[in-house]
Amino acid sequence: MQTGLFNYLFLKNIHIINGPNLNLLGTREVGIYGNVSFDEYLKELQQNFAQHQIHYFQSNVEGEIINYLQKVGFGSDGIILNAGGYTHTSIAIADAIVAITTPVIEVHISNIFAREPQRHTSLIAKNCKGSVSGFGLQSYWLALQSFTN
DSSP states (O other): OHHHHHHHHTOOEEEEEEOTTGGGTTTSOHHHHOSOOHHHHHHHHHHHTTTSEEEEEEOSOHHHHHHHHHHHTTTOSEEEEEOGGGGGTOHHHHHHHHHOSSOEEEEESSOGGGSOGGGSOOSSGGGSSEEEESSTTHHHHHHHHHHHO
C-alpha cells in the first residue's frame, strides 16, 4: 500500500507541445532532425518515464499552441515546448508562457545557434525555466529528466 501511495505522490503530469512542421519528424530534413517520427520517440519516452503522465500536443497553428498552453498551464507539473519556427517570431507564445504558472522548458532538436542567423534568437527563452537544444530527440529526454528528478 505504501508503494502505491509513494508512486502517486511523485507522479508528474508533463505536457510536450510541438509546433509547426514537427509532425513531419522522421521524413523532414532527416540530416538535421533524424529519421524517427515523434510518435515513435514519444512511446519510448512514455516507457522510460512510465511512472509519470506524459501528454502530447502538436499544432502548426500559433493560436492553437497558445490555447493549449493556457489550458494546461495552471495545473501541470511541467511543459516541454518546441515551438519550432515560432520560437523566433512569436511574441504571442512568449506572452502566453509568462501568463501561466506551470514551468516551461524550451526544446530544440538541432542546435539553433549553429544554424542560420535568423534561428539564433529565441523570443520565448527568457520566459522559460531553461532551454535544451542540439541533442536531437534526446533534447526532450533531458528536459523531461529535469522535471522528474
